[in-house]
Amino acid sequence: MRDYGTAVEAHLAATSGVQIRHLVWIQARNRSSGAIESVGFWNGLDARSFTIGGSSRTYTGAGTLLGIAPITGEVGLQVRMQQVSLSGIPPEVLQLIHGYDARLAPIEVHRVFFDPEKGVLIGDPVRVMKGWVDEMPVPTPAEGGTDSVTLTVASASRALTKTLTIKKSDEAQRRISATDRGREYASISGAVGVFWGIKNARAVAPATVVMPVEVGNPSTDPGRGGGRG
Amino acid sequence: MALSYPLSLAAFQDRAKITVAEFVINNPRQISRTAGGSQLSASLGDSVWRGSFETPPTNVRAETAAIDALLSVLDRAGSSFLVYDPSKPYPADDLTGSITGSATVTIRSLSSSDARVMALNGLPNGFSLRAGDLIGWTYGSSPTRYALHRLVEDASGTDAFEVTPFIQPGASAGAAVTLIKPVMKAVLLPNPGFGSHRAVISSSKQFSFVQTLR
Numbered sequence: 001m002r003d004y005g006t007a008v009e010a011h012l013a014a015t016s017g018v019q020i021r022h023l024v025w026i027q028a029r030n031r032s033s034g035a036i037e038s039v040g041f042w043n044g045l046d047a048r049s050f051t052i053g054g055s056s057r058t059y060t061g062a063g064t065l066l067g068i069a070p071i072t073g074e075v076g077l078q079v080r081m082q083q084v085s086l087s088g089i090p091p092e093v094l095q096l097i098h099g100y101d102a103r104l105a106p107i108e109v110h111r112v113f114f115d116p117e118k119g120v121l122i123g124d125p126v127r128v129m130k131g132w133v134d135e136m137p138v139p140t141p142a143e144g145g146t147d148s149v150t151l152t153v154a155s156a157s158r159a160l161t162k163t164l165t166i167k168k169s170d171e172a173q174r175r176i177s178a179t180d181r182g183r184e185y186a187s188i189s190g191a192v193g194v195f196w197g198i199k200n201a202r203a204v205a206p207a208t209v210v211m212p213v214e215v216g217n218p219s220t221d222p223g224r225g226g227g228r229g
Numbered sequence: 230m231a232l233s234y235p236l237s238l239a240a241f242q243d244r245a246k247i248t249v250a251e252f253v254i255n256n257p258r259q260i261s262r263t264a265g266g267s268q269l270s271a272s273l274g275d276s277v278w279r280g281s282f283e284t285p286p287t288n289v290r291a292e293t294a295a296i297d298a299l300l301s302v303l304d305r306a307g308s309s310f311l312v313y314d315p316s317k318p319y320p321a322d323d324l325t326g327s328i329t330g331s332a333t334v335t336i337r338s339l340s341s342s343d344a345r346v347m348a349l350n351g352l353p354n355g356f357s358l359r360a361g362d363l364i365g366w367t368y369g370s371s372p373t374r375y376a377l378h379r380l381v382e383d384a385s386g387t388d389a390f391e392v393t394p395f396i397q398p399g400a401s402a403g404a405a406v407t408l409i410k411p412v413m414k415a416v417l418l419p420n421p422g423f424g425s426h427r428a429v430i431s432s433s434k435q436f437s438f439v440q441t442l443r
Contacts, residue, residue: 018271044275114272118343118395
């Protein structure tokens with residue numbers, strides 16, 4: 001069982017009735033400025049602030065969040081695809097769709113309990129899902145119909161499917177820190193023979209890719225040494 | 230002059246004669262009955278006010294045509310209007326508005342641990358609000374939120390009392406409270422009944438609306 005905290009557990013044990021709401025928090029890139037900005041939706045009434053992880057987050061409500069498919073918890077490394085439905089009408093959702101690039105944006109879903117008798121929050125919101133936005137198709141309904149934007153969210157275990165070093169170029173590293181030369185020679189690593197403390201006859205110029213005009217195929221000159229030796 | 234939204238009472242509700250009015254709070258919830266006989270319930274959504282109005286049949290087509298025009302404007306996306314319960318415009322102990330009409334009533338306090346409870350400042354001496362009386366106030370900005378609440382118990386002086394539905398965060402102590410014709414902001418539900426028109430009589434119109442905070 002998830003740990004919701006003592007206050008919520010005492011409330012649930014009383015079986016007096018429950019009022020559960022979900023909060024969705026998306027950190028997407030602003031298309032015009034490139035900055036990462038956050039937008040929150042919840043299925044309660046009106047905009048409301050919740051304190052999560054020590055900071056206050058404002059979630060807009062009034063129908064922006066229509067529903068969340070049942071959240072599965074399971075053992076293992078499988079990437080689970082979760083669906084979150086948003087209404088396509090509110091301006092905040094339109095802003096998310098058109099103003100932000102939400103592709104692979106981090107998304108968090110929290111569950112929050114209210115006291116159905118007093119209408120106030122019990123305990124703190126508990127995170128029930130974390131992942132990335134995978135798809136967000138925007139359908140247009142027929143006249144008089146309603147549409148919903150169904151986000152498909154890949155769970156956090158998708159991080160394990162990411163391939164690593166091959167994507168790490170010198171350029172990528174310099175965008176993080178302009179003076180970081182740690183990956184300066186990443187693109188030619190393994191192609192240049194490096195010898196430490198000994199004289200080696202093979203310590204010659206690196207293998208070069210020759211593009212013969214007639215053939216049109218790149219080939220490595222085998223007689224020049226270098227390579228991975 | 231072009232209309233601005235939400236339509237004021239003078240622009241819409243005061244111009245329509247209303248014979249049948251319904252004004253309710255709905256609480257969407259689900260119920261599970263267990264083999265043990267206990268009823269388990271869970272809230273599925275927050276409470277909002279809903280209502281419906283019916284206008285009387287009339288032989289003055291000009292009057293109903295004016296309402297038709299307003300209804301067609303309100304049937305657009307983004308339109309909203311202010312509305313009060315025409316069957317409960319005044320507090321129970323002040324049916325003409327003569328006692329509370331001149332009083333300046335404000336919110337005295339709200340409870341952070343119980344969203345049902347509030348207290349008022351400025352009620353006239355000896356005057357009590359009764360269970361079922363409606364009170365309203367505004368809070369927030371862009372857009373202004375209109376809160377409409379109903380007392381669940383009698384209240385007098387500066388005593389704390391319970392209201393329904395729950396008070397939303399955003400309202401603050403000191404906000405002016407309306408006791409007479411408290412309004413809420415509503416949107417018209419699609420496809421209002423414009424009524425049909427015969428040679429002499431225009432039949433009644435029926436339309437429903439639901440509260441909106443934004």
